Amino acid sequence: MGDGGLQMNIQELEVIGQYRLPVMVIVMNNHALGLIRDVHEKYYNSRYVGSVEGFSMPELKHLADAYHLDYYLADTEGSFGEIAARIPCERPCLVEVVLDGSTYVRPELLGNDGLDRQYPYTDK
Ligand SMILES: Cc1ncc(C[n+]2csc(CCOP(=O)(O)OP(=O)(O)O)c2C)c(N)n1
Numbered sequence: 001m002g003d004g005g006l007q008m009n010i011q012e013l014e015v016i017g018q019y020r021l022p023v024m025v026i027v028m029n030n031h032a033l034g035l036i037r038d039v040h041e042k043y044y045n046s047r048y049v050g051s052v053e054g055f056s057m058p059e060l061k062h063l064a065d066a067y068h069l070d071y072y073l074a075d076t077e078g079s080f081g082e083i084a085a086r087i088p089c090e091r092p093c094l095v096e097v098v099l100d101g102s103t104y105v106r107p108e109l110l111g112n113d114g115l116d117r118q119y120p121y122t123d124k
């Protein structure tokens with residue numbers, strides 16, 4: 001999930017920790033509400049109020065500690081696979097994947113398009 005979305009459902013981390021569920025929570029951290037940033041860029045003259053400017057969240061390592069989840073950091077390109085491969089599957093954990101702040105959310109649903117037609121379009 002994203003770093004913003006995590007904060008909207010953060011109570012679920014307690015359920016995972018409390019029952020020691022074998023769940024790997026992968027957080028794609030782009031330090032932004034990326035989808036909203038896209039909207040701000042496209043329709044609001046790149047005024048990133050609340051999506052980037054002023055957006056803030058706690059350090060994920062501390063969150064993982066507080067909820068009793070193991071913590072792993074993938075902060076270099078390509079490191080996720082190597083890190084994930086050595087995580088013990090039976091233990092609850094949180095993996096932080098650090099993304100570039102300008103990562104775009106793609107593919108994307110535009111206008112009234114159906115789920116089977118997402119941008120960038122592959123047909124003409
Ligand atoms: C409860 C709720 N509030 C607000 C929204 C609107 N919303 C859609 S995407 C988004 C940003 C999500 O940010 P993040 O989870 O960091 O994902 P990113 O787009 O950065 O990959 C928001 C706020 C929503 N979908 N649900």
Ligand SMILES: [Mg+2]
Nearest residue numbers: 002003032034
């Ligand atoms: Mg985000």
